[in-house]
Amino acid sequence: MTYTGHLQLEASERYGKSVLSDAYYNGVFKISRPTYTDENLPLVQLIHVGGGYVDGDTYLTEIHVKNMAKLAVTTQASTKVYKTPHKQVMQRALYKLEANTELHMKQDPLIAYKDARFTQETEVHMDQSASFFFTDSVTPGWSKEGTLFPFTCITSKLKVYQNGRLVIFDHLRLKPDEDLMQLLQLEGNTHVGSLFFIHSEVTVEWIQKLRDYLASFCDDQYGVSLLQIPGVCLRILAKRTSLIEKIFAAVEEFIHSTIYNRSAISWRK
Amino acid sequence: MAMTNALFPILQLSDSQFPSGAFSHSFGLETYISNGTINSSASFRKVLEIFLANQFVYTDGLACRLAYEGLEIGNLEQLWQLDQSLYALGMARETREGNRRIGDRFVKIVSTLYPNQVFDQYNMELKNKNVFGHSALVFAIVSKHLGIERETAISSYGFATASSLVQNAVRGVPLGQTEGQKILVDIQPLLTDIVNRIMLLDETEFGIGAPGLEIAQMQHEAIDVRLFMS
Incomplete structure (x- = not known):
């Protein structure tokens, strides 16, 4: 199958240093030349050269982090999905994390415009010793009619397998004809953000500290909780992207200062 | 097991007094009581309706249907995968653990009351820590075993879910006993509609x-004064 955009990345460890050992891209996907963060983490930016996602587009991203390697990946800009009159946009991502690896994925928000239909399926296969950071957020695009939710349907599925066993299954679907504003749904908000961090040192006590830390400066509508494996899920509802980004940045900083003992990744945007 | 009247076991399992432990869990609704969103019979009913039309439709109810269909073709692997998926869907620790405890207890009690080979397998999978236990599967297994139809199984499970949340609201909001029972009458058309929707959903x-x-x-974990474990 030919994709609108296809990307394959592989990171390996060579003489104590993580390097991008292989990269393939085709269609509208490109990557920046890898840079190194202050912590010697290779950082790659994903670039979509087509400007936005349109009717019937298909995307596949595959990232393989080999033994001991670390990799940080971000998007260059937000993902914009436009109208899909005939066929929805499908985006798949497959991440494979071998033993003692780190993958940090920071995605810019998905902006869904009028009549957009988009499905994203992310599958992660990781070793128990690996760690994984992931953000995902959905923003309704501007529409000239002033509709709060101009899109038709946005679906995002995340499945994480640890040592072959399904441990996280997150399934979000935003369908404006199902009264998204009501209680239990978006509760008067328009934006949703999710953050996952899986690491062997995440405990109930660590999450309590994170909760106290976030509560000290933020009273937005969010929740954090321990997953079935050592790891945390944060979910936030907001009326603006900047609030979600602020919380994500705070969690990232907390993670890096308490667990990695280093400053947060500077994503260089 | 010969069953001349399948109504009795269904009534038994749907009884909010059934000792599954569901009476200790609000599944997040106590957060809405605590912050004042739920403060009356009307506001509780609204939340219950949305809970049933979402959480029950796409997760618990659909899981019950899919488990029943797995049993119809003798595919037990599908049941264990559903059990694992249900546990993996739980992002909030207390709710996930609550479902697991209730599910585990429900499997143990119901498998003693209505023993069959599928329950033997379920108990084995539980013992091997391959699965966690979930009430959706118990309703499917016992119903299939007793020759109760799929729609009836899902309807009973939906009613049991509603009834248990109403009983908790009577204590937690609090509501009058009659008010609580009135809600269980008022939501009956919605429950019928929900079961029809579940039957039409795609996997x-x-x-x-x-x-x-x-x-x-998730926020329930941080509430100071609480009546419920989730």
Whole structure:
């Protein structure tokens, strides 16, 4: 199958240093030349050269982090999905994390415009010793009619397998004809953000500290909780992207200062 | 097991007094009581309706249907996968653990009351820590075993879910006993509608979450004074 955009990345460890050992891209996907963060983490930016996602587009991203390697990946800009009159946009991502690896994925928000239909399926296969950071957020695009939710349907599925066993299954679907504003749904908000961090040192006590830390400066509508494996899920509802980004940045900083003992990744945007 | 009247076991399992432990869990609804969103019979009923139309439709109810269909073709592997998926869907620790405890207890009690080979297998999978236990599967297994139809199984499970949440609201909001029972009458058309919707869902729709509810379930961990474990 030919994709609108296809990307394959592989990171390996060579003489104590993580390097991008292989990269393939085709269609509208490109990557920046890898840079190194202050912590010697290779950082790659994903670039979509087509400007936005349109009717019937298909995307596949595959990232393989080999033994001991670390990799940080971000998007260059937000993902914009436009109208899909005939066929929805499908985006798949497959991440494979071998033993003692780190993958940090920071995605810019998905902006869904009028009549957009988009499905994203992310599958992660990781070793128990690996760690994984992931953000995902959905923003309704501007529409000239002033509709709060101009899109038709946005679906995002995340499945994480640890040592072959399904441990996280997150399934979000935003369908404006199902009264998204009501209680239990978006509760008067328009934006949703999710953050996952899986690491062997995440405990109930660590999450309590994170909760106290976030509560000290933020009273937005969010929740954090321990997953079935050592790891945390944060979910936030907001009326603006900047609030979600602020919380994500705070969690990232907390993670890096308490667990990695280093400053947060500077994503260089 | 010869069953001349399948109504009795269904009534038994749907009884909010059934000792599954569901009376100790609000599944996040106590957060709404605590912050004043639920403060009356009307406001509780609204939340219950949305809970049933979302959490029950896409997750618990659909899981019950899919488990029943797995049993119809003798595919037990499908049941264990559903059990694992249900556990993996739980983003809030208390709710996930609550479902597991209730599910585990429900399997143990019901498998003693209505023993059959599928329950033997379920107990074995539980013992091997391959699965966690979930009430959706118990309703499917016992119903299939007793020759109760799929729709009836899902309807009973939906009514049991509603009834247990109403009993908890009577204690937690609090509401009058009669008010609580009145809600169980008023939501009957909705329950019928919900079962019809579940029958038409596609398998790919399994597990669609309600973000606000999930946040309420997570926030419950930080509530100071609480009546419920989730």
